[in-house]
Amino acid sequence: MLTEQQIDAIADELAEADRAHSVIPRITARYPDAVVEDSYAIQGRWRDTQIAAGRTLVGRKIGLTSKAMQHATGITEPDYGVMFDDTVYRSGDDIPVDHFSNVRIEVELAFVLKTPLEGPDCTLDDALAAIDYAVPALEVLNSHIELEGRTIVDTISDNAAYGAMVLGDVHKRPDEIDLRWVPGVLSRNGEIEETGVAAGVLGHPATGVAWLANKFSQHGARLEAGEIILAGSFTRPMWVSRGDDVSCDFGPMGTVTCRFV
Template identity: 85%
Template sequence: MTLTPQQHEQIAGELDEADRTHGVIERITARYPDATIEDSYAIQGIWRDSQIAAGRRLVGRKIGLTSKAMQQATGITEPDYGVMFDDTVYASGSELRFDDFSNVRIEVELAFVLKTPLEGPDCTLDDALAAIDYAVPALEVLNSHIQLEGRTIVDTISDNAAYGAMVLGDVRKRVDEIDLRWVPGVLSRNGEIEETGVAAGVLGHPATGVAWLANTFHRHGARLEAGEIILAGSFTRPMWVRKGDEVRCDYREMGVIECRFV
């Protein structure tokens, strides 16, 4: 780390205020060009702990930047992760308040719910599949509180990996019921198709990110717990949305997700 604990606290406080006011702050790397990934996870951790202390309940983790589409869209070439709280999970058909988010975009993903804990350091795809209870389609709402232009992975991680909310579908599949690599996503805004992709775009198999996260957590002395929701990463580019937009994603045999921004 290159930043002091006081600087970590200060930046976490700025991000907390930006989250409350739906604002955007100056890039961390513009102010602290030597900030490291370790600094960014320290900032995220302080923010996370403050949210838990305020009464929010952690229900899972999001993994980001796991596909070529997302890496090319952001210019960032390694995965990251953030946390998800219970008040950010919506059912298909929900209306979401547009003004609750900043730099609002949508990504097409699969989410996994764990039936058993998962721990590194040598977790494989097979280990992850064995620990997964079921897969469910999900749309992630990106919520960026840091200036987008010129941002690096340090900025993104500090900002809870740009996670805002998740809209879950109704269809659940066990990992032995379907070839998850070939789950499609056809994303539409106001009836017009904007993005398409298949889940194999996420590291070759969408559950590979779950194994990566378990191994990453092990380095911090932690593990993924039973019951957690793991949002595995987008297999399309992010789609910008505006107030009033109706969003629909067709996952074929895994159903359809719809939501509206009001």
């Protein structure tokens, strides 16, 4: 495992890479003995410095919850990161591409909690009962660590590669729609690039919310009412560049759009 000094140094590197929109060498190439616990410690140290600097935490992202994403990354277990208020966009917004590194888009559902949720024995039914509503979303990936050869340790350390989210306008309670069958048809500049259904996320997109509550319980923490939980992609990531118009048709949950400028 890494020392406290090494954890601090890597967290500082990632904070600077975030400010400079740059990429650093793989952590696991430099510290081959680093483990998952180290990566969450690095992420936590970075998170705390961001909160101390005045940013406001609004939720959590869950990643690598679908076979599509696991195959795309070569990483086979879910992970999580934090989301701040200044990373939330609305459908139709322009997104400055220079604010991110290795920019890609994923198709997801986000959930807003109406009550706290805690493990260690949280089930899908518990998660559904705690959810106020679901909303269609796009996640902007932002990777500050070189992509080739990275492991889950690298990804988690880099806040699970989270950059921003784009939220749609349609809200659905879990009892209003079968969330498993919400579709996603992702297009770039009018051409369909990726398709999928939300059941690709652990069989039900809210399963990840229960997983996260149970994961948090290992550290004596819980998910709080009002938090946004981004549940994981059910398509492969799509690369985007400046000038790209992105649109995703979520069927009964509407369409989410954005443009990279």
